[in-house]
Amino acid sequence: MNEEKQNREYYQETFREVHAPQGMAERLMNMEEGKNKKKAGSVAKWIAIAAVAAVILFAGSNGVAYATTGSTWVEKLFTKDVKLVVEDDRICIVDGDTVIDVTEELNNYGRATGKYQGDGVVMEYEVAYNKLKQPHLDVRYYYEDEDYEGTRMSQIVFGVAGTPTPTPEP
Amino acid sequence: MDTREYEQLLTLYLDSVYRVALSGCSNKADAEDVAQNTFIKLWERQEPFEDLEHARKWLIRVAVNECHSLWRTPWRKRTSYLEELASEPSFSMKERSDLYYAVKELPVKYRQVVHLYYLEEYSVKEIAEIMKLSETAVQTRLQRARQKLKETLKGAWK
Numbered sequence: 019m020n021e022e023k024q025n026r027e028y029y030q031e032t033f034r035e036v037h038a039p040q041g042m043a044e045r046l047m048n049m050e051e052g053k054n055k056k057k058a059g060s061v062a063k064w065i066a067i068a069a070v071a072a073v074i075l076f077a078g079s080n081g082v083a084y085a086t087t088g089s090t091w092v093e094k095l096f097t098k099d100v101k102l103v104v105e106d107d108r109i110c111i112v113d114g115d116t117v118i119d120v121t122e123e124l125n126n127y128g129r130a131t132g133k134y135q136g137d138g139v140v141m142e143y144e145v146a147y148n149k150l151k152q153p154h155l156d157v158r159y160y161y162e163d164e165d166y167e168g169t170r171m172s173q174i175v176f177g178v179a180g181t182p183t184p185t186p187e188p
Numbered sequence: 189m190d191t192r193e194y195e196q197l198l199t200l201y202l203d204s205v206y207r208v209a210l211s212g213c214s215n216k217a218d219a220e221d222v223a224q225n226t227f228i229k230l231w232e233r234q235e236p237f238e239d240l241e242h243a244r245k246w247l248i249r250v251a252v253n254e255c256h257s258l259w260r261t262p263w264r265k266r267t268s269y270l271e272e273l274a275s276e277p278s279f280s281m282k283e284r285s286d287l288y289y290a291v292k293e294l295p296v297k298y299r300q301v302v303h304l305y306y307l308e309e310y311s312v313k314e315i316a317e318i319m320k321l322s323e324t325a326v327q328t329r330l331q332r333a334r335q336k337l338k339e340t341l342k343g344a345w346k
Binding site: 029 | 206210277279284
């Protein structure tokens, strides 16, 4: 047993003189920093790849939609059939079955802004109608958020510049 | 693994890991590779260690496994390491140098067991766990290694 103890001490004294090469600890420390940078670089790389893939998918799918239907899916998604109709000296916004007469709302500059409360959706409009400029309609839609006190415009659905229907000649 | 803990374990156990690696590879370049891979695995480890002893045991186990992986690689088995002769450590006493080279002459399977037993002070049972061997196999290897060292080192090894 005593001999075993001597052997162990002999072995330990010997091998405790063996050390990792100089600079190895620093290299391993730098490697750890390098790995951090590599990880960050790797994330950036994947974000870039994802962005490029998204652009290709977006452009490609629109291209396919345009080739087959004559209009892109973005166009279909964001264009709604809303019009500024001028009829019998009345200026109306026509959105599907909804007709909003804004004639009385026009100010001296021929402008009117307002909101229309639809079924769960708020339509905000801006009309420009005077003799000097091309008639113009801007519409924005929002979802209502009942969790919020009052009406919160939480999400823009889309924006559209409407082209007015020409006034029929008498 | 956070940077502070990594640095602490690197400082405490780099030499131990390197020595285990050297006992499993017997050349500097491979031992450095093994030590490096071991610390990469440490950095990638997600689970915390219970204490320093747990960390030490884990590092040694990984180093042993890395050595085995290295020996399983076919091109490694065919490589000779003549250049290693120039980079052997120098010792303060001749008897220590004698022991170092005597251990180096042992077959790897004996060398690792001897190293874990005498330097890292693991029991036969613990070595069996680390090396995934039976206790009998560890005991046998240890006995044969002792015998060989006794023959080589004459009176210096009891």
